[in-house]
Amino acid sequence: MSKLVDNLIERVFPRLRRKPQYAYPAAIAIFLIAAAARMGLSPWLENSTPFLTFFVAVLLASLVAGTGPGLAVVAASFIFSWYIYFPGPGWFPLDGSAVVALGSFVLFSLLIVTVVHLLNRRVEGLLDERMRSESLLQDSALGELQLEQLNIELRHRLKNTFAVISGLISQSARHTRDVDQFAAALAGRLSAMGNAIDLVATRNFIGASLNELIAGTLKPLVPPGKARFVIRGPETIIPGDVASALALTLHELGTNAIKYGAWSNNGGSVSVTWTLTRLDNDDSRFELLWSERGGPAVSAPERRGLGTTLIDSGFPTAQVERRFDEGGVQCSLVAVLRQATTRRTRGRAPSVR
Incomplete structure (x- = not known):
């Protein structure tokens, strides 16, 4: 289970967040599931507490799909809750408690999106740092191998060079009388x-x-x-x-x-x-x-x-x-x-x- 979670956080979610064509549909799907769950829980929840499933949706959308999709879920949840639950099906009239509830939802949702955004950046920064470290280690190993190969080649070249120089000296001396x-x-x-x-x-x-x-x-x-x-x-x-x-x-x-x-x-x-x-x-x-x-x-x-x-x-x-x-x-x-x-x-x- 831990390997699955690590794979999702380190590989799947970052790739999804880099592709808006997949990130926003995923956020929409999360919102629709949250809205359906909230409607299903209506017999047990009061209309004054409409945001229970939407807080979870904002958290998941921000974590899985990124900051932009998370903000989109905040806006969709705000509009849905206002129309359905304050003051009932429709937009008006709004009393003071509804305004406070809607405002509190927006405030806490933005706080969730901000925290998750910072968390995602930190995780991706750590992943990039790990990749750079692995790349440096690999380059270092390859560099050592290449250096060893160059040393072997250099020794071979030096032996051949000294052999050729020795031959040139002896042959030049043999064919030349003047110093x-x-x-x-x-x-x-x-x-x-x-x-x-x-x-x-x-x-x-x-x-x-x-x-x-x-x-x-x-x-x-x-x-x-x-x-x-x-x-x-x-x-x-x-x-x-x-x-x-x-x-x-x-x-x-x-x-x-x-x-x-x-x-x-x-x-x-x-x-x-x-x-x-x-x-x-x-x-x-x-x-x-x-x-x-x-x-x-x-x-x-x-x-x-x-x-x-x-x-x-x-x-x-x-x-x-x-x-x-x-x-x-x-x-x-x-x-x-x-x-x-x-x-x-x-x-x-x-x-x-």
């Missing part, structure tokens, strides 16, 4: 990696925006001048390991463009464009094209250094092709991305296969 050249090359590669890691971290390790990754990686390398660098393509989220590898690839392409390609003179330009093509299985074919224009004639390198290796490796499972045209290097990178990768800046962590 200054070694330091400059390593600093540039680490900067590209750091930019990728920062972009991934700002999205809670979900991935990095391809637009932001390309712009952030190549902006320090672009020489001054108009239209030296253009990027164009749909916004795409790529996972963290792919972002780091692609950042290194783009950095090496940009470095080579400065040394030998379109950015080595005053008029050459580089464009980076990419497309996403939906496949039959809801995966997408991702193609990125690095295109140099207006630079000096270039040719394939005579020896394979670390930069060439980083460019040709691309990111996992990607197919990379380079052409050395008269106007500059043309490099295409193609991979198949799962559906999650093609989502825009929000979504689950993308993946590559």
